Amino acid sequence: MNHTDDKSPDAPLTVLAVDDEKPALDELAFLLRAQDAVGDIRTAGDATTALRILRDGEIDAVFLDINMPGLDGLELAGILANFASPPQVVFVTAHDDRAVAAFDLGAVDYLLKPLREERLAESVRRIVEGRRRRVDAGPAAPTDEVIPVELGGITTLVHRSSVEWVEADGDYARLHTADASHLVRIPISALETRWADAGFLRVHRSYLVALPRVTGIRTVGNGLVVCLRAHGDHPPVELPVSRRHTRMLKDRLVRAPKQTWTAR
Numbered sequence: 001m002n003h004t005d006d007k008s009p010d011a012p013l014t015v016l017a018v019d020d021e022k023p024a025l026d027e028l029a030f031l032l033r034a035q036d037a038v039g040d041i042r043t044a045g046d047a048t049t050a051l052r053i054l055r056d057g058e059i060d061a062v063f064l065d066i067n068m069p070g071l072d073g074l075e076l077a078g079i080l081a082n083f084a085s086p087p088q089v090v091f092v093t094a095h096d097d098r099a100v101a102a103f104d105l106g107a108v109d110y111l112l113k114p115l116r117e118e119r120l121a122e123s124v125r126r127i128v129e130g131r132r133r134r135v136d137a138g139p140a141a142p143t144d145e146v147i148p149v150e151l152g153g154i155t156t157l158v159h160r161s162s163v164e165w166v167e168a169d170g171d172y173a174r175l176h177t178a179d180a181s182h183l184v185r186i187p188i189s190a191l192e193t194r195w196a197d198a199g200f201l202r203v204h205r206s207y208l209v210a211l212p213r214v215t216g217i218r219t220v221g222n223g224l225v226v227c228l229r230a231h232g233d234h235p236p237v238e239l240p241v242s243r244r245h246t247r248m249l250k251d252r253l254v255r256a257p258k259q260t261w262t263a264r
Contacts, residue, residue, distance in 0.1 A: 011039075012037065012040070013037055013038045013039055013060045013061060013124070013126075013128065014039060014040040014041075014042070014057070014058060014059055014060050015032060015038055015041055015042070015059065015061045015062070015063060015129075016041075016042045016043070016044060016050060016053055016054065016059045016061070016062045016063070016087070017029050017042070017043045017044070017062075017063045018043070018044045018045075018046075018047070018050045018062060018063065018064045018065060018068075018073070018076070019033060019039060019045070019065040019068070020045050020046055020065065020068040020069060021065075022038075022045065022221075024065070024113065025043055025045065027064060027115065028063055028092060029041050029043055031115055031117060031120050032063070032124075033241055034117065035120065035124045037124050037125075038124060042057070042059070043236045045173055046068060046069065046070055046071075046074040046092075047070055047071035047072075047073075047155075048070065048071070048150055048155055049158060050062070050064075050076060051076070051079070051148040051150070051155060052121050052148075052185075053148060054080070054083075054087065054148075054165050055147065055148055055185070055186070059087045059112060060087055060088065060127065060131060061087050061088040061089070061090060061108070061113075061127045062077075062087050062088070062090070063090045063092050064076065064077060064082060064089055064090065064091055064092065065091075065092055065093060065121075066091055066093040066095065066102075067093065067095070067161025068095075069199070071155070072209070073091060073093070073100055074098065074105065075103065075227060076104070076140065077089050077091075077105045077106075077107065078105060078109065078228050079146070079148065079157065081105060082144075082146040082157070083145065083146060084144075084145035084160075085144070086144075088108045088126075088127050088130050088131070088261065089105070089106070089107050089108060089172070090107065090108050090109045090110070090111060090123045090207065091107050091109070091110045091111065092111045092113065092115065093110075093111070093112065093113065093119055094112065094113040096112055098110075098174075108126050108130060109122070109123040109126055110129055111123060111179070122137060141176055144159050144160055144161045145147055145159075145160040145194075145195075146158070146159055146188075146197075147160065147175065147182075147184060149157075149175075149182040149184055151182075156182065158177065158182050160195065160198060162168065162178070163175045163177055163210060163211065164176055164177060164178065164209070164210050164213040164228055165180075165201070165207060165208065165209045165213070165228060165237065165239060166188055166191055166200070166207065166208040166209075166236070166254075167206060167207060168187075168188040168205065168207070169183060170208040171185070171187055172184060172185055172186070172187075173186050173187065173191055173208075176212070176237075178231045179231070188202075188206070188208055191199045191208060194207055195208070196244070199211045199212055201245075201248065201249060201252055202245060203226050203239060203240075203241045203242065203245045203249055204239065204240050204241060204242045204245060205242065207229065207239045207240070209239065211252060211253065213228045213229055214227065214228060214234065214253065215227045215228065217241065217249065217250070217253070218238075220238075223240060223241065223243070224241040224246055224249075225238040225239060225241075226238070226239050226241050226249065227239055
């Protein structure tokens with residue numbers, strides 16, 4: 001989801017400010033713009049909008065109010081902690097009694113309203129130092145990315161490990177799990193790159209598959225299809241393999257441990 005570790009540690013920060021009170025949100029954005037280390041500033045008035053922005057872009061840090069309708073700031077921070085590369089979080093609140101819970105969630109800082117410019121500057125400095133430490137430490141071990149999916153005002157968290165195949169749908173992608181499908185505003189090409197190290201392979205311009213879910217490949221007419229395991233009463237899924245992806249698919253399946261394929 002976020003890939004801010006690839007940035008230069010000296011690049012301007014991209015930050016997201018989240019507050020359900022418009023005057024407070026405008027003030028926070030105004031004060032952030034005055035910080036030399038801050039570049040792009042995005043804003044959200046609720047957690048659902050914030051998750052959509054976080055899903056679609058690369059955010060270095062989130063300045064987050066705690067008391068909000070729906071998901072509050074602490075709950076949102078708990079979700080962010082499950083991201084493959086979570087943004088750094090600074091809480092901005094009028095209440096001084098939630099600091100322990102905030103730092104338990106790994107918060108970089110805890111700012112009390114009304115905001116003071118020097119305290120905000122200190123938070124930004126901590127964020128820059130935190131990003132520098134991430135870059136110096138190198139890439140972390142792969143984790144199970146969580147994709148927030150919104151439908152009808154309800155946010156569902158889909159774990160990458162539960163996705164069996166992905167289908168292109170214009171500029172969107174549909175994630176297929178064992179029992180459901182979820183439309184997300186992410187191009188399949190972006191998922192192809194992001195999930196390559198997690199065992200996902202592009203087999204067709206319209207399809208990306210999780211190799212551990214593949215049970216075989218077979219010839220159909222002049223082409224191939226890749227077979228994915230069946231679930232319950234549902235038949236196995238068969239997806240077309242384009243000619244230019246055939247060799248890579250076979251090579252990856254042969255190299256994969258405990259992985260078999262058949263052509264018949």
